[in-house]
Amino acid sequence: MYEATFRITGGVAYEEATRGTGATVELWCNDHCDLLYVSKSASDLVRRHIEDQVGITHVVEDGEETIIVTSECLKSRSPDHIESFLARHNCLLMPPIRYENGGKVCRVIAVDSKHLTRFYRDVQSEFTVTVESKREINNHAQTQPLVALGSSIPELSSQQHTALLTAHERGYYRIPRDATTAELADEMDIDRRTFEEHLRRAENKLIEALIEYLFK
Known part of the structure; x- marks a missing residue:
C-alpha cells in the first residue's frame, strides 16, 4: 500500500474563509450530509458558505470550535470534489478532508504507487496540486491498523x-x-x-x- 498527502488549490471550497486567517475546517463526509469542525476564526464565513450551498441542520458551539451538520453533502453541489478522480484511478480517500491556508488537504492511499501518480496527474489538469508527503505502508498485519500511528x-x-x-x-x-x-x-x-x-x-x-x- 502507498499513501500520499495532496494539497489542492484553485477554486476549492472554503478557500476564501481559510486563506491568511489561520482558520481550519475538517470535513467528514457521510454521503447524505457532512460533519464539519470549524475553528472559531472562520465560523461565520464558513457558516454563510454552507447555508448558501447545502444548508445546515445542526450547529454546536464547542469552545474554540463550531461543529456543523449539513443538510446535504457538499460534493453534490461543489465542483471541487475529488471522488471521481479517486474512482478513476483506484484510490481511496482517508478522512477527514482538511481545509486550511486557502487550500484543501487530502490523504489518499492506493495499492499501487502508479495509481497515486496517475491520480496526481489527473487532478493537476483542473487544479493546482502539490505533494506534501508520501510513503509506503509496509505493515499489513491484520492485528495492526492499516495506517501507521503517525497518520492516526x-x-x-x-x-x-x-x-x-x-x-x-x-x-x-x-x-x-x-x-x-x-x-x-x-x-x-x-x-x-x-x-x-x-x-x-x-x-x-x-x-x-x-x-x-x-x-x-
Whole structure:
C-alpha cells in the first residue's frame, strides 16, 4: 500500500474563509450530509458558505470550535470534489478532508504507487496540486491498523499546536516542571485560562487517539 498527502488549490471550497486567517475546517463526509469542525476564526464565513450551498441542520458551539451538520453533502453541489478522480484511478480517500491556508488537504492511499501518480496527474489538469508527503505502508498485519500511528494522530488547531509545543520546549512536562501555565501564557501573549484551554484540548485529542490505537 502507498499513501500520499495532496494539497489542492484553485477554486476549492472554503478557500476564501481559510486563506491568511489561520482558520481550519475538517470535513467528514457521510454521503447524505457532512460533519464539519470549524475553528472559531472562520465560523461565520464558513457558516454563510454552507447555508448558501447545502444548508445546515445542526450547529454546536464547542469552545474554540463550531461543529456543523449539513443538510446535504457538499460534493453534490461543489465542483471541487475529488471522488471521481479517486474512482478513476483506484484510490481511496482517508478522512477527514482538511481545509486550511486557502487550500484543501487530502490523504489518499492506493495499492499501487502508479495509481497515486496517475491520480496526481489527473487532478493537476483542473487544479493546482502539490505533494506534501508520501510513503509506503509496509505493515499489513491484520492485528495492526492499516495506517501507521503517525497518520492516526489527530489534527490540532494552530493554537493547540503552539500551546503544546511551547509547553514541551519550556519543560512543562518535566518532573519537576520548569514552567507554569501562567509563564507559558505570557510567552504566547494570551491569558492563562485561554492557554490552559488550548493545552487541555490538544492533550485530550492526542490521548483519545492514543487510547484507541493502543487498546483496540
